[in-house]
Amino acid sequence: MTALKLEHVVKRFGEFVSVQDVSLSIEPGERVALLGHNGAGKTTMMRMILGLTPLSSGRIEVLGSAPGSRQARRHTGFLPENVAFHGALTGREQLRHFARLKSVPARVADDLLERVGLGPAADRRIRTYSKGMRQRIGLAQALLGQPKLALLDEPTSGLDPVSRHDFYEIVHELSAAGTAVLLSSHALTELETSTDRIAILSRGRLVANDDLASLRRAAHLPIRVSVTTTDENVEEVAARLGGQRINGHSVELTCQPDEKVSLLGRITGLGEVIKDVDVIPASLEELYRYYSTSAGEKK
Amino acid sequence: MSAILSIARLEMLIARRNMWVATSVLLMALFSVVLTLAGAGTGANLAASPLEVAVSSITTLSVYLVPLVGLLLSFDAVSGEIERGTLALSLSYPLSRGEILIGKFLAHFAVLAFAVAVGLGLTGVLAIWQNGGPAMSFAPLWRLFATSLALGSAFLGLGYLVSSLVRAPGVASGLAIVIWLVAVVLYDLGLLGALVADGGGTFTKEIFPWLLVANPADAFRLLNMPEAATAELASGLSAAGAVSGPAGQLASLLLWPLLAMLLAWAAFRKVEP
Numbered sequence: 001m002t003a004l005k006l007e008h009v010v011k012r013f014g015e016f017v018s019v020q021d022v023s024l025s026i027e028p029g030e031r032v033a034l035l036g037h038n039g040a041g042k043t044t045m046m047r048m049i050l051g052l053t054p055l056s057s058g059r060i061e062v063l064g065s066a067p068g069s070r071q072a073r074r075h076t077g078f079l080p081e082n083v084a085f086h087g088a089l090t091g092r093e094q095l096r097h098f099a100r101l102k103s104v105p106a107r108v109a110d111d112l113l114e115r116v117g118l119g120p121a122a123d124r125r126i127r128t129y130s131k132g133m134r135q136r137i138g139l140a141q142a143l144l145g146q147p148k149l150a151l152l153d154e155p156t157s158g159l160d161p162v163s164r165h166d167f168y169e170i171v172h173e174l175s176a177a178g179t180a181v182l183l184s185s186h187a188l189t190e191l192e193t194s195t196d197r198i199a200i201l202s203r204g205r206l207v208a209n210d211d212l213a214s215l216r217r218a219a220h221l222p223i224r225v226s227v228t229t230t231d232e233n234v235e236e237v238a239a240r241l242g243g244q245r246i247n248g249h250s251v252e253l254t255c256q257p258d259e260k261v262s263l264l265g266r267i268t269g270l271g272e273v274i275k276d277v278d279v280i281p282a283s284l285e286e287l288y289r290y291y292s293t294s295a296g297e298k299k
Numbered sequence: 300m301s302a303i304l305s306i307a308r309l310e311m312l313i314a315r316r317n318m319w320v321a322t323s324v325l326l327m328a329l330f331s332v333v334l335t336l337a338g339a340g341t342g343a344n345l346a347a348s349p350l351e352v353a354v355s356s357i358t359t360l361s362v363y364l365v366p367l368v369g370l371l372l373s374f375d376a377v378s379g380e381i382e383r384g385t386l387a388l389s390l391s392y393p394l395s396r397g398e399i400l401i402g403k404f405l406a407h408f409a410v411l412a413f414a415v416a417v418g419l420g421l422t423g424v425l426a427i428w429q430n431g432g433p434a435m436s437f438a439p440l441w442r443l444f445a446t447s448l449a450l451g452s453a454f455l456g457l458g459y460l461v462s463s464l465v466r467a468p469g470v471a472s473g474l475a476i477v478i479w480l481v482a483v484v485l486y487d488l489g490l491l492g493a494l495v496a497d498g499g500g501t502f503t504k505e506i507f508p509w510l511l512v513a514n515p516a517d518a519f520r521l522l523n524m525p526e527a528a529t530a531e532l533a534s535g536l537s538a539a540g541a542v543s544g545p546a547g548q549l550a551s552l553l554l555w556p557l558l559a560m561l562l563a564w565a566a567f568r569k570v571e572p
Contacts, residue, residue, distance in 0.1 A: 050391050053571050070393045078391040084384040088316035089309065100305040101392040125316075141388070 001064050003028050003149045003180030004049065009058035011044050011204075018044045020204040021058070026180040028148065031171060033191045034184040035288055036201035042184040043081055045201070046151050049182075050078060063148055074102065077147030077179075081154045083138030087127030091118055091137050094126060095144075102145040112140040117166070131158035139167065143174070150174060152183035156190065168194040188284040198284075202292040212284070219290045221282035222254040227267055228276040237273060241266065249275075302394040306402025307409075314372070314410050323368045323410055327418030330360050335422045350426045354439040357422060358523040361415075362516050363483050365447050366454040368414060370475040372407040373458025377567055378471040386572035396567050404455060404560065411451040419444050443523050449552045450519045454479075456559025463566035483516050512543040518551035 004026040011019040019041040026032050036042050047053045049060055051068015062072035085094050091113060099109035113122045116136040126134065135158045142150055152171075156164045164187075171194065175181050185191055191198065198215060200208040208215055228250045229237045238245040241263075243253035255263045260279065267277055282290075314320050334356040380386035389399060423440055461474045490510060497503050511517045522545060543551075 047387070050387075052387055052390060070395075073391060073393040076391065078388065080384065080387050080391075082384060083388065086309075086313055086383065086385060088313050093309070093312060097305050097309045098392065101302050101394055103301075138388075 001028075002026070002061070003030075003063055004182065005059075005061040006045075006049075007059045007061075009045070009048065009060060010056045011041070011048060011053070012056045017204050019048070019201075022201070022204075022206045024199055024206060024209060026149075026182055028178045028180050029175050030197060031175045031181045031183070031195045032197045032199055033195040034182060034199050034201060035188065035191075035292075036184070037292065040201040040292075041204040042201055043153055046078075046153050046182075046184070049151060050076065074145075075148040077142035077144065077150040079138045079142040079150075079152045079155050081157070081184075083134060085126045085134065085137060087125060090123050090125055091129070091133075092122040095122075095137060095140055098141045099144055104145045108144065109140075112143055115143075115170070116140045117163075132160060132163055135159055136163070139170065143170070146177065147174075147179055150179050150181045150183075152181065154185060155183055156185060156187055164190055188288055192284050198287075200288060200291045208287075208291040212287075215287050215291070216282055217257065219282065219287055220256065221286055221290055223257055223260055223282070224280040225253045225255060225260075225263060225267070226278040226280065227251045227253065227274060228278075229273050230275060233273040237270060240270065302392075303398050303402040303405065306394075306399055307405040310403050310406030311409060314406060319372060320410050320413065323372070323414035324417050326364065326368065327414040328421055330364060331357055331418035331422045332425065334360060335425045348436075349430050350423075350437070351439060353422050353426060354443055355524060357419070358443060358520060361443070361447050361450070361523075362520050365411070365415065365451045365519075366479055366483055366516060368411060369407075369451040369454030370458045370479055372410060373403075373455045374462050374471045374475040375468050376403050376407075376459050377462040377570060378466050378468040379462070381466050381570070381572055382468055384572075386570070390572060396570075397564055400459060400560070400564055400567055403459070404452075407455050408448070408452060411455070412448055415444060415447045415451070419447075439523070446519050446522050446552055449556060450515055452556035453515045453552075453559050454482075456556055456563050459563035460559060460566050463563060463570050466570070482514060486514050487517065508543050509547075512547050512551050515552055515555040518548040518555075522548045522552065 002025050004024075006022055006024045009019055009022045010017065022041075022045065024032075034042050034045070044053070048055050049062060049067055051066070051072070060067045062069075063075050065071040089097075092110065095109040095113060096106045099106055110122070113119055116139055118133060118136050118140070121129065121133060126137065129137070135155070139152075139155065142152065150171075155171075156167055159167060168190065171181055171183070175196075183195070192212060197211050198208065199206060210218070225243075227237065227241065227243065231249050234245055234249055234251060237243075238251045241251060241253055243251040246252050253263065264277065264279070267274055335353040337356070377386070380389070390396070419440055423437060457478055458475055461478065462468075462471045465471050465474060490507060494503055494507060497507075512521065521543070
């Protein structure tokens with residue numbers, strides 16, 4: 001069964017159209033990253049999937065049920081943006097409460113606290129926690145009861161690089177166990193390796209929805225090739241390859257994806273003067289910028 | 300059911316740590332003790348039982364205090380969660396909004412019951428200590444306890460209603476104070492003004508008694524004012540109370556909590572966190 005299906009979803013707030021005709025589906029075990037500027041409609045989309053706010057038109061199906069239905073909520077884990085808890089409670093009290101709401105044994109909550117590295121702080125008031133620690137409680141509660149769908153809104157904000165790495169490891173385990181994961185993020189670089197598909201929302205519209213390689217192909221963004229030469233030959237190499245000299249010993253070239261192999265052939269044909277070659281495909285940032293500006297929308 | 304209990308448990312923890320429990324208990328205990336001791340001096344002259352005098356003065360006080368405690372416990376229940384951002388997460392769990400509201404109500408009701416019980420318990424103990432227990436009837440004390448809980452429940456419900464309607468806790472607290480002022484002070488003043496203007500006409504005889512009992516605070520007052528001597532001592536409301544009768548007063552006091560909770564639920568269902 002498809003874990004999440006959106007069909008022509010529209011959300012209006014008065015005149016303002018927050019989400020415009022978005023269709024998207026996620027299969028079990030798939031990790032989909034939802035990218036977009038602030039105000040692009042990511043959070044609104046998640047709120048509609050949770051049934052917290054009604055759609056203006058279109059249809060959403062969560063695990064075969066209506067969004068917000070008890071059936072859907074039982075199998076959905078949610079980590080809100082800037083997750084907050086009552087400061088007077090301890091992490092353990094809060095998590096065990098959520099466990100009871102999901103009919104999960106208290107032991108599972110305790111294990112999860114350990115899993116997200118909060119074991120030693122579990123019995124301290126949440127008021128004393130750092131932002132990262134609150135984020136971990138938020139992640140732990142989203143994992144309760146082995147959700148079939150995990151919605152993670154800006155899950156890595158406030159986490160240091162090590163915690164981010166741990167976080168994506170947990171996401172990987174989740175998806176390996178069959179959970180469909182939809183996560184939104186600003187931190188683009190970390191998504192390159194840790195998601196299966198990328199969906200880009202721009203001003204409420206879904207402007208891209210594919211895996212990274214396909215997005216790169218479709219965008220036809222130039223590939224950068226950086227050539228390192230010996231110092232004496234840098235001018236000559238730049239002239240012969242038609243590239244731009246950037247310092248005393250390297251030259252930068254750009255080419256379309258289909259010209260890459262022939263260009264590399266020309267470079268190696270120069271022989272001894274070439275010391276090193278780096279091929280840099282379009283980064284996620286560049287792709288994101290491409291798809292979220294008008295160039296992407298026209299396609 | 301387990302969801303309701305879990306919410307109630309969590310809310311009790313929060314109420315205890317936020318010092319709401321301590322504050323409510325202290326408030327009720329302090330006033331009950333002071334009024335019981337103050338009443339003990341006057342009882343002898345008026346030939347009323349000392350407990351009746353104490354109950355009468357505590358009733359007068361509870362009309363102000365119990366609604367206040369109820370509103371203080373409840374005004375933050377929904378708006379506070381919206382502001383903190385905890386409501387969206389709670390609503391993503393498989394439980395209904397009705398369950399959330401009932402869970403919170405159970406916790407706050409327990410806090411209120413505990414505070415009132417401590418206050419009235421102290422009154423009972425003091426009365427026994429001063430006059431010797433066996434001969435005394437504790438019925439007025441029990442009646443005061445039960446009706447205080449009904450009164451408090453009505454204002455808990457009104458607090459949730461306000462909290463769901465306005466979203467911002469600051470505004471909710473302001474509105475709660477307005478509700479309190481209207482219910483326990485301005486309403487009676489308005490009626491009094493109308494009585495004076497009417498000068499003993501149909502309004503005074505036909506409408507006023509029902510308007511009076513429609514206010515849970517006044518229904519509470521009428522139910523608890525022991526007849527005879529102390530009634531005159533406290534106020535001249537007993538004549539009006541005779542028209543609506545204890546059944547009408549009790550109905551008002553029991554219907555208000557239900558009505559308030561239903562309205563609160565209806566408002567809470569519309570809240571988008």
